[in-house]
Amino acid sequence: MTWRAVYHGDGKARETKIPPAPPWREFPRQPLGEIFQPPDGLVEAVNAAVCLRRPLLITGAPGSGKSAVIESVAAELRLGRVLRWHITSRSTLTEALYRYDALGRIHAQQLAATTGTQPAEDIGPFLQLGPLGTALLPSKRPRPMLIDEIDKSDLDLPSDLLDVLERGEFEIPELARHDRAEVAVREWGSDARPTVVRGRIQCTEFPFIVMTSNGERDFPGPFLRRCIRFVMPQPTVEMLSRVVHAHLTSPPDAEAMQLIQSFVDRVRSGESLAVDQLLNTVFLLRGTDTPKDATRKQLRELLLRELSRV
Known part of the structure; x- marks a missing residue:
């Protein structure tokens, strides 16, 4: 039984048993890897992206299953938890790589000054890697990452991504200038704190990146050249x-x-x-x-x- 009229609109309070939710609306969310049904051609596109270590750009209408691809691949290849970056018109490359709480550090230093204590020199607690920065950490297997609805981004964002997608590395300037050579920084969506040396992060296995697009805009040629492209049928x-x-x-x-x-x-x-x-x-x-x-x-x-x- 899936339908039950639990609300009558008569204003009368009553004890009513709520029907069970559909499987895709149960929380915690159930993994989609086992139930995802790839359309023709997608398996070949995924294998090409995995073998070539290139991002997979999937274009299709909203609700066509684009974002479920990453969960299916991550589950089947045992790549671990999926890192997610949901794009808006205000999204920037820097926020995807790392976030630095400069105001929080200033406040901590001011608090130490007013209490007469020695201010902490550790900058690590005020830094967090973003989803893309976490995906680029050294690892034995590619980390899975979803860049969702990239066509909603600022016009410059795809071009800003080019260097990172090509080189697989980036620098955190605040750490490159810091006195300490090694600083532990928290990962995105995790309590893990890998050590960053001289502010530089470089992947050892390029992450498996799925980028989705609703087809609302065109992308520059150099960006498309670095992607394996698939259009949902x-x-x-x-x-x-x-x-x-x-x-x-x-x-x-x-x-x-x-x-x-x-x-x-x-x-x-x-x-x-x-x-x-x-x-x-x-x-x-x-x-x-x-x-x-x-x-x-x-x-x-x-x-x-x-x-x-x-």
């Missing part, structure tokens, strides 16, 4: 049937197949729809207690509303 009935089966652990029934066919037809006609909308609809309308007639039709229209419409 339009969904097919066969592909979506596999996706539904993998996520719901059972093959789609007759109504689900009708929903899948309608979804494919609408996407091919130019409508903007996401695969998770289809999954939500199939999940909610399956089972014996699901609503009938007008309510069922209303739910289908609600859940499969085109993304470009308000």
